Amino acid sequence: FKTQTKLGYLLLLILCSNFGCQSIKDQPENTSAFPFILPKEKPTDRMLSRSMERNYSYSAPRPEHNELYSQFKYTELKGFDYNDHDGTISRRDPSKIIFENGQYYVWYTKRHTPTSPKGAKNCNDTIPSSDWDLSDIWYATSKDGFTWKEQGVAVPRPPKPNVGWRSVTTTDILKWKGKFYLYYQGFMEASGKRGDDCPVAVSYADSPDGPWTPANKIVIPNGKEGEWDQYSIHDPYPLVYKGKIYLYYKSDFDGDPNLVRMQGLAVADDPLGPFEKHPLNPIITSGHETTLFPFKDGIAALVIKDGNEHFTIQYAEDGVNFEIASISSLMPTAAGPYIPDAFDSNGNGRGITWGISHFVNATTWSHNHSILTRFDCDLSLDVDDPDMKKTFE
Numbered sequence: 311f312k313t314q315t316k317l318g319y320l321l322l323l324i325l326c327s328n329f330g331c332q333s334i335k336d337q338p339e340n341t342s343a344f345p346f347i348l349p350k351e352k353p354t355d356r357m358l359s360r361s362m363e364r365n366y367s368y369s370a371p372r373p374e375h376n377e378l379y380s381q382f383k384y385t386e387l388k389g390f391d392y393n394d395h396d397g398t399i400s401r402r403d404p405s406k407i408i409f410e411n412g413q414y415y416v417w418y419t420k421r422h423t424p425t426s427p428k429g430a431k432n433c434n435d436t437i438p439s440s441d442w443d444l445s446d447i448w449y450a451t452s453k454d455g456f457t458w459k460e461q462g463v464a465v466p467r468p469p470k471p472n473v474g475w476r477s478v479t480t481t482d483i484l485k486w487k488g489k490f491y492l493y494y495q496g497f498m499e500a501s502g503k504r505g506d507d508c509p510v511a512v513s514y515a516d517s518p519d520g521p522w523t524p525a526n527k528i529v530i531p532n533g534k535e536g537e538w539d540q541y542s543i544h545d546p547y548p549l550v551y552k553g554k555i556y557l558y559y560k561s562d563f564d565g566d567p568n569l570v571r572m573q574g575l576a577v578a579d580d581p582l583g584p585f586e587k588h589p590l591n592p593i594i595t596s597g598h599e600t601t602l603f604p605f606k607d608g609i610a611a612l613v614i615k616d617g618n619e620h621f622t623i624q625y626a627e628d629g630v631n632f633e634i635a636s637i638s639s640l641m642p643t644a645a646g647p648y649i650p651d652a653f654d655s656n657g658n659g660r661g662i663t664w665g666i667s668h669f670v671n672a673t674t675w676s677h678n679h680s681i682l683t684r685f686d687c688d689l690s691l692d693v694d695d696p697d698m699k700k701t702f703e
């Protein structure tokens with residue numbers, strides 16, 4: 311036994327000297343204090359702490375000089391009525407914003423029910439279980455992005471047993487070859503009764519004002535049994551990238567004790583499918599709702615709310631392999647940015663400066679409703695004074 315223990319220690323020593331301690335051992339000996347001006351290039355003549363190593367992996371030493379860093383400013387929107395915020399009207403999960411016919415367009419989940427949500431046990435055909443139960447997809451237009459006019463329903467819940475008969479929610483817009491496509495979650499059961507295990511459906515139109523024709527089929531199916539996205543495909547979010555439709559979505563490992571939310575990608579040549587799920591899925595390990603935009607020749611993502619990398623802004627030069635570009639705070643929930651080049655696919659993404667997100671009033675079930683709000687940020691390459699804009703002082 312003793313010989314075995316000694317051998318064990320010896321092995322550990324060899325392993326440690328070869329692997330564990332290697333990076334420190336191989337570093338240069340210089341341990342003198344850093345000079346008073348932060349070196350622009352990563353020093354090679356001295357030892358670096360892990361944190362200093364990492365600091366040289368960001369694009370700038372100060373976050374506000376990093377083009378993918380921003381703070382976020384919020385402004386109340388004009389034009390939406392909320393019934394004195396009694397919980398009977400809710401608007402949430404806005405789409406990205408597009409500019410057509412001289413005005414901005416946004417689509418969103420709207421619930422207008424006789425009562426506020428009462429939970430899965432107390433819901434029925436008219437009483438909602440959750441904030442997004444018994445909802446339809448509505449749209450609004452604006453000339454300035456602050457005052458909006460609600461235009462009406464774009465995609466109503468279809469009759470049973472079509473996809474989404476219980477609720478249609480969480481939509482996003484694609485423009486492809488002159489036509490418009492709205493992707494959305496189609497609930498076949500109340501939220502809270504595993505109705506949230508829903509797939510994605512699509513409707514299409516020749517104009518952003520509709521009329522919208524439902525394809526009446528599942529366009530992004532849940533994963534097969536045992537796959538990470540077997541339970542749900544949420545927050546469908548299409549962009550056009552490299553001449554194809556890149557549709558990002560959220561799903562979750564059915565974790566114990568909680569769901570572990572991550573994001574996947576499905577790619578298609580035709581808006582009605584078939585969509586091919588990316589072999590590297592999940593491609594973002596954090597976040598909740600999806601918010602992405604073309605940036606330079608890649609794709610940037612606002613990663614918010616859930617996961618080890620929540621409240622970061624990330625970048626993938628191939629739209630797939632995301633890295634943390636910056637860490638932020640008070641980021642917009644369920645953000646739908648105005649993306650002028652969302653469907654251009656020209657390898658020259660310009661970024662974003664504003665959009666619409668939601669705030670949830672969830673202090674009690676009975677008053678659970680959400681409101682849409684405007685956010686402003688500086689994630690645009692067209693605003694290039696690094697000392698301006700990044701902080702809203």
Ligand code: AAL
Nearest residue numbers: 442480544545598599644
């Ligand atoms: C959201 C989204 C999806 C979920 C629910 C409604 O913010 O992630 O839409 O299903 O919550």
